[in-house]
Amino acid sequence: MSAQDGEPQGRKFTDEELQDLVASTDSGARSPANRQIALLISGLALAWSLFQLWIAQPQLWFGEYLPVLNSSQTRPIHLFFAIVLAFLAYPALKSSPRQYIPVGDWLLAAIGGFCTLYIFVFSEHLALTARSGLPTQTQIIVGSVGLVVLLEASRRALGPALTVVGSLFLLYAYMGTGWLIPELIEHEGLSFKALINAQWLDTAGVFGIPLGVSTAFVFLFVLFGSLLDKAGAGNYFIKLAFAGLGHLRGGPAKAAVVGSAMTGLISGSSIANVVTTGTFTIPLMKRVGFTNEQAGSVEVASSVNGQIMPPVMGAAAFLMVEFIGISYVEVIKHAFIPAVISYIALVYIVHLEALKKDMPALGEAKSFPAMILKFFIGFAVAGAAFTGLIYLVGALRSVVPTLTGPIMMVALLAVYVWLVSIAARRPDLEVDDPNAAEIKLPKVGDVYATGLHFVLPIVVLVWFLMVERQSPAKSAFYATSLMLLIIVTQRPLKALMRGTADNMWNEARQGFDDLKEGLIAGARNMIGIGVATAAAGIIVATVTKTPIGTELAGLVEQLSGGVLIIMLILVGVFSLILGMGLPTTANYIVVSSLMASVVVSLGAQEGLIVPLIAAHLFVFYFGIMADVTPPVGLASFAAAAVSGGDPIRTGFTAFFYSLRTVALPFLFIFNPTLILYGVDLGTVSGVAQAVFVFIIATFAMLLFAAATQGYFLARSRIHESAALLLVAFTLFVPNVWLNMLQPPFREVPPAQFETVLGEVAEGTQLRLQIEGPDFNTGGTAATTLTMNAEGATPAERIRNSGLLLIPEGDIVRLDEPAFGTEAAEALGNFDFYADSPVFLAAVQVPRDRLPEQVFYIPALLLLGLVIAMQRRRQTKPAF
Template sequence: MSEQEPRTGRQFSDEDLQDLVASTDSGARNPRNRTVALLIAGLALMWSLFQLWIAQPQLWFAQYLPVMNSTETRPIHLFFAIVLAFLAYPALKSSPRDRVPLTDWVLMAVGGFCTFYVFWFSDTLAMTARSGLPTQAQVIIGAIGIVILLEASRRALGPALTIVGALFLLYAYMGQGWLIPDLIEHEGLSFTALINAQWLDTGGVFGIPLGVSTAFVFLFVLFGSLLDKAGAGNYFIKLAFAGLGHLRGGPAKAAVVGSAMTGLISGSSIANVVTTGTFTIPLMKRVGFTSEQAGSVEVASSVNGQIMPPVMGAAAFLMVEFIGISYVEVIKHAFIPAVISYIALIYIVHLEALKKDMPALGEAKSFVGMLVKFFIGFAVAGAGFTALIYGVGALRGAVPDLTGPIMMTLLAAVYVSLVAIAARKPDLEVDDPNAEKIELPQVKDIYATGLHYILPIVVLVWFLMVERQSPARSAFFATALMIGIIATQRPLKALFRGQGAQMAAEFKAGLIDLREGLIAGARNMIGIGVATAAAGIIVATVTRTPIGTELAGLVEQLSGGVLFIMLVLVGLFSLILGMGLPTTANYIVVSSLMASVVVSLGAQEGLIVPLIAAHLFVFYFGIMADVTPPVGLASFAAAAVSGGDPIKTGFTAFFYSLRTVALPFLFIFNPTLILYGVDLGTWEGILQAVFVFVVATFAMLLFAAATQGYFLARSRIHESAALLLVAFTLFVPNVWLNMVQDPFRTLDGSRFETVLAEVPEGERLRLLIRGPDFNTGETAETTLVVDATGATGAERLANTGLLLLPEGEVMRLDEPMFGTETAEALIDFDFYADAPVTLASIQVAQDRMPAQVFYIPALLLLGLVVVLQRRRQTKPAF
């Protein structure tokens, strides 16, 4: 290390790093007592087997197994999580790790009893507590259970969620006090009502978040664990280095791609940092990155793994439940922002390499050539998948009853063939990044060794996207295939290598890998299981107190009614709420509190924000808490690997992640970026999606160049400003168009019935609703969108859910029909106050020139920047 770069942190050993991951993800306790160690492993194994049992989609043997409903499976899920939390996680850093103290045994037993009680007496609870008549014994058990759950949360996740959960419990109980603002005051819940709502009922601890963890998340975490145990993690990293290591700053580019591939199957930013970072960070430092820069690249790429479909740190499954849209829709909306964010990070790394004139490891290769190969490979894979879809469709039409068996036979044949190909190459070893001489692998030597790892991912995508099966069913089939691969890949390789005598030993080793993978998957779920249960406390509090509905008012007061400042405040609140929380709990907390705030504030200012856009907005800011000091858990993990300063690493990683901060604002103002309103079932929709992707990628690259201060050469301030302006125009050209042409013509609200009857079928009308706020009595406004659906004006009016009370030139509104979307949107208005709620005006979309017209001046400005920088350019841009 040079004198200009003093080491300000301590570089951890491999053992320290594994302990760091264990402490945060699977529990740091490793008992010396063999019986206790076997108990922990046995419970973890039982948990995985239990989850596979309840997930099996009524196969031939299902008739011999009892069927359990969600009120029974959720308590058992939490039972395993709490029991293992006290066995696997020490109470304090100073607590013994080689044995389980007596206090932990007691806490484990009491916590296990409180959760098992909810399972065993579910019928009794349905007749008593869940009917509003809890017994004193049930309340006592519930109160003890909540306290023990919060302690398990503290051990497994740190103090953040425990403190937040405790504060929400106090707020729900007290309701009023000098620390509680008037805006969110309420009468307070009785102790019995509080415990009933949080523990005994099905809407608190045992509510939707824990249900998602039980039904979906466990299987995906288990799938990722088995995939990694089979060797896929090392395969992905090696493949990334083989493809990108030869470029300028190649190790950093490989770190980004490797983290993206492992992020697909990982639910933990910290595990991703340590898993890939132990190899990538030393190599990044070799080619010229400082310790902090190397750690920051790894942090930015690992945290980005949490926004990458299909898992998204389990947030994708929670969005399905919270928003009420299909899983495929969530993936559709999340895909483009995640991909362009990764592409931009690769470009940022490339710009750093150009600025420092970094060498390549080995013989340098062309960055453009690599991109061309990537897109060719992507196109070939896409064409192959499309051909498979049509082939299966034809097979199903010809022999519908035999399609399943034929497909399973073909899948088995493909798997055996791919293992035979892999057997021709030696098994991949984990490289030493600190070796004196680094020999980068060749793609041709790597890709064939792990093609069979792609099959379970293809099966997962097939059932999710093509068959449109539920996430749980899809994950079950993918996991079942993964179990088969782990158990058979070793003996099959021995067979193909002519080592038939070793097949029995290799089969045994495969079963051991399977057992260890099942155990590891369950241990990785301890924190998530506890987190989703503890986060249920917050969800229940939000639904039973005014805090959820009144936060919008608080943000509006602080922002002075300026929409952009409102969004900045919501982003900051989400960032603060997410500090110290794992991705799953993070999303539950920030979405419960802030997502509806984004929608309601947007509506008040005339901006209609899709609910999925609001959820993605708060989710993006929530996961930035893993990056940002002072908590920044992923940054601290990266600094432990690199030996850099953790605070400096966090700030550098935040700077690299500015694109992730900018994206949520962009798709709030232009929802097309998340393909909202784009129909991928038509060729027109597909072409529109491709256009959006290309333009957004180009814009994001320009944004990255502007923030890095380097494009073709080092940028001057005015050039960076110009690049930002071009990027902004490409992302949201509608902002400029709205300044030139009003998007709507405004009509008086009294004409609503006439306008609704005259507009074309399916036309969207925006209604400005004005009236007294239910809580404050002050005049409030919001924008409501209604669709003109129906053959006649009367049918269309009925479909809107609005009840009109015309009074001369004023269109008064009565309380909307109960249960309609309109009633939900107008819930904050007081329809029984002296001042009426009125339909103030109607906005009808009008024909305008296309927003893409503004691309022309933007591209001309870009051309000017290119001309200016070409004069100073000293090295190729790619």
Template structure:
């Protein structure tokens, strides 16, 4: 197929592709009336400025405006989201796009009033509705507001979240009936109580999800939008092609790396696919990839942008609130899985190129050489960043009062220097991937043209990881620097190029870029703002009805109490929900229902599953929903660019993404993969992290080779099975060690206190607790981990929060001390039933072989596979 521009295989023109992105991310309406277009843009601009102000209110005009708390900022955030949703998103596909119907104006007025009411009367609501005494007027406003919100959600996100939200509302209100299973029946909430909980209180629509969108997510989306508007997106793509385009299958490798870097900019899988895909997909097809393969590589790499630190998808910020850990901890835990996932995808592309004997674009270069150069580059950057940390620390010790001003002056000087270097080369322009002759850029010629784009990212990482500031404050400083760069880079380049007469015009162009970036950032937030608000309905229903605990019990029954089967069910649940829900809403729903159950079921099996691992598990399967057919939107967007079949593209992309499916299972059973329990503040911890990263990367490459059926040559079935076994052993060697040696020594429960007192400081002790379940009365079991912390035995016992009552050879438990971790872990036990809660077993760590000993037989098996394949190898492996 050839379109009017002569582009083979394309189903959509560039304009239609941008419309596809707009209709999904920022709204498809394009009003012909200039005043209406200005209204939409003006509201989006004001929204961005409002978010910047509440992120850092200590500005010069702060004295003229009152400070606002979360009960006021969240309604205003939703006010902008709902009003812009009805302005930017038509009701139906056949609805007019060039003007706004009267019905939409009515919905805008109603939705705006209902949200603004919560802001304006926040003090009144605190004394009435939030104290359990809502007025009839408040209930009516709340009911109307919920209906309008669900309609805004349907427009911006499709019908799935609206339907799910409506079902949860109906369940919360009715509680029972022929459609409600006996397992989750309840008395039902009154209409007043339902509306109060969902709209008027601070735990429903205006709860944690919307709070995260208000405080964190908007600033990161805005930061990405400004970075892209400044030209960083094009720079990252061209840099990836300059570094990798000359290799076998180079365009595909560049697509993976380029998408990883643009994942810093775009939180949208679809926008990432279209932005990078219009350039990468035609080039992939030119070197031998089919349309479906080219689209699938772009999908697999674009979707993973949401798991790539330091700027991850919105769900990562929700983890901060749901789990109660800092964002820097989320980054720490997500780093290794994200990086090795991208490395594996580059290797998968390399294997496809070897299988098809694809040529390189231009003069071929060594893949292994490029890997070595990349490693050296990362090492140099790491050393430089470490030196910067120590240098600033020394400056702070010497001149504590002048450290801030000196750092700002140094940052300004570095920026001016980098812009001066960039001005020596012409500005980058995106090449035409369909031209007859492809001339790939050279790293030496173009790397200096955009080094100043790295500065805001360094500032973001600095404040997040070194200064340990909040994500909102860190994003504010990075965004403030980005605003300065957009305004000044054009006039500075004109100045350095000796084009003094162009400075005023270039400053005006930079100002226009800033306005466009602020507007684009706000429009990209419409769907997220509406989604987090609508998902709050589900969170409130889960917390106020028995559906959370009882549905979890149903899943536990279906899995027969086996953790692995339950993880499979949770993964399938996420994939099915994700067919209609965006990643953020999907994560909210599934994590609210299932994350704690994964932890508790693991404890029943004696496996300690960190809560962060359970949440990351849900997160990973949530993003996979953008890939999997029949609804994977990213796959459809890629097929629109490539001209391939969207269903085949989705299945191929899922096959390429098997590593993303496998990783969550692996870090559930081996939490060290997410650096859980690894102290990065010590050299020993850093060394352990590096070791884990190297081994995990090697294992993931073998997993990729096994699933692709190609290593040094085409693999036979038994060779692929052997590679899978080697990869599994490298990932989770503790599984084999547990089969050979019992990991624990059993101590009689009656001797628990004595064992606790004699244990080394910081030693982990596992307690198996059995007793009647508070809800069912049936005997339940769980595993509790405590630490031997404190001086004498009495202090250590007090630190555990446990209250023990000796009963012959047995040891009974009274209700743990309130506010302790033990009280939270044992909340489901009935300590006042006739049957007592008992300490059934005490387990202490046994001295045994290091689990790494199983690497030896694994590596021996790998050597055998290598020797077998070397006989059939016809081309270099790298």
């Protein structure tokens, strides 16, 4: 075989094989020939979706007639559907039959279903027995069988990775010691009864927080995305991206990036994203000069980036809410800038590739800066309209508070009908053939009007999340409810408005068929996620019941020799390895359970205060890179199946394109302002700071992309690329240089702590270095604690912090902090009752320093020098 430029080529899959690849990964590859069995699988999936909509609706009007289920009851039912469908929809092996379901699979589905329903039926009895520490023999048998069946369901739906990891954690929790278990994380081991009780019967293992998030939030968002796609929004987004960007140099690649970003908003699967958008974009990228591997890599990089894109983030956003204890809006706030600048940089990367290869545009070439200007104008207009809507609704509430809801519903329906009438004036969008002899790019004016009504559910979702500050579950329910209305009514409404009223019945029937198929597809797409969150609960329970969670920091510290940057690199590598072969949801649960606290504790030991959200985003970014990186880069293999390229080379090229995603976590660890940590968006100054951070970060990321691609205005020489990297680094983290020039803190003796505390202004943040015996190892531990000076007097400020200080001459000893305070949580690993005391080792007070932005001046001068050198060699416009 051969490919462009004489490169080796892999086998290019047919459309049927590609759909089978997605099905095998996301929804189950089995397709029974027996109609009754096929209907049974579809019926179970449909029942699952209807059950999830039932428990999600916020008005409990039925509580007078029917029992209202609590979380300990809904989670087993959720897992019941997932585990039964996993055995019915996923064959045991690649060689297993797909046209019928073997008897063994029926048996496993029945056993798995029984073990999950047992938890539902006997939930009250379990509360009095197993969950009180007194499990019965029957419960232990049910739990042990349930765990084995769950791990097998995980293997079928997700591959062997999570099953192997979960099994190893079960063995570690049970055995505690052994020649393969490092001494640092040894423990006495749990009894078999205690193990099964913790993992299956209690509410902190399989039926713990991860499965709870899947039940309450994730299903609705996956269903929402499935209905949007079934209604035609997926094709609409791709067409819109090509209409806007297809006329530029390397336009198909830019459209692939933007299209994947838009589908990533509604998709929880990077593999499905690759195949859905890639079947259209990859052939077009190859037509304008991208090699097989490059075309596949662009699609991989953009599709995997969809997992870091709010609002869904591959369901990780909802898990972060539970794990970190912050609101969903806060998670979106922190994740937004890194995700957006990463996508902007990827668009620039493919632009540079197009310049390097002098690629033609598809059709008449258009101006890239003009496109960017139009985008920002459109964004500003949409933002102004949304802001105006907020004030309009606020005024309406002040005038007729009781009628505001009904009026808004009527207005929403009127806008929907109006937008459908606009769409009805144009023909429905067809799926284009990328291999056609002549490619005719659509015009933005012809495309955008055909799907404006698809934006309404997204607006409703954002409105309830950001403006009404409702829970993610309630917000998703309202958005999904509108989506249900749209998918059923859009076809008959168009028929009526096009003057073909006699066809309305057929169109209405097709709308209900779309609804049914969307509900079934949404449930089948949830099988893997439901099983993954349940199996990942095994890891979470093991971390809480054994010392592995607290002692991993010591292992990383030993391996790194105490060098902070090496520690972070090791944590990133461990997260990458742990994430291999796992879907995004399970991936995040595993890496965050094991590694997020390691980043925080190691940073504190080295004097770097890392916000918990930054640590979670750090490990999450590295975890999803496992979808890219060989040898287990599932998204890279999917892209190679579309492009016909070599999967390993595709993976390495995609990793190179994704270097910005690798660099970002390090940057916001050292400069948390990049994730808007500490920025108050409720004030004008906070919004201005956020805009400033976004502009600087975008500019810096573009320079980073140019440096890693070896092309800016012309092909870069090594010293020019190094200079661009230096400029980008300075723009991202100018505080690093400032800390070298002027230390951020001055140290005062611990004995003078109270004196200094009385001198500083209220709200000043001091850093306290604490040392003392470690509760788990008995050795000496150290950490850095932040303390805000809140109160009128030093004594009041100390009391508000929760610290209990006992001065003894030049030494200030610490007693156990007040329960429930931040200090108690931060110092939880210290043994306050050991022979050696826990004491205050040093006090650091902030200095008055130069503004860190002063380092932008030499950085921009260096950038000007690079521009001057490259202008002499520039042969084509930079944009």
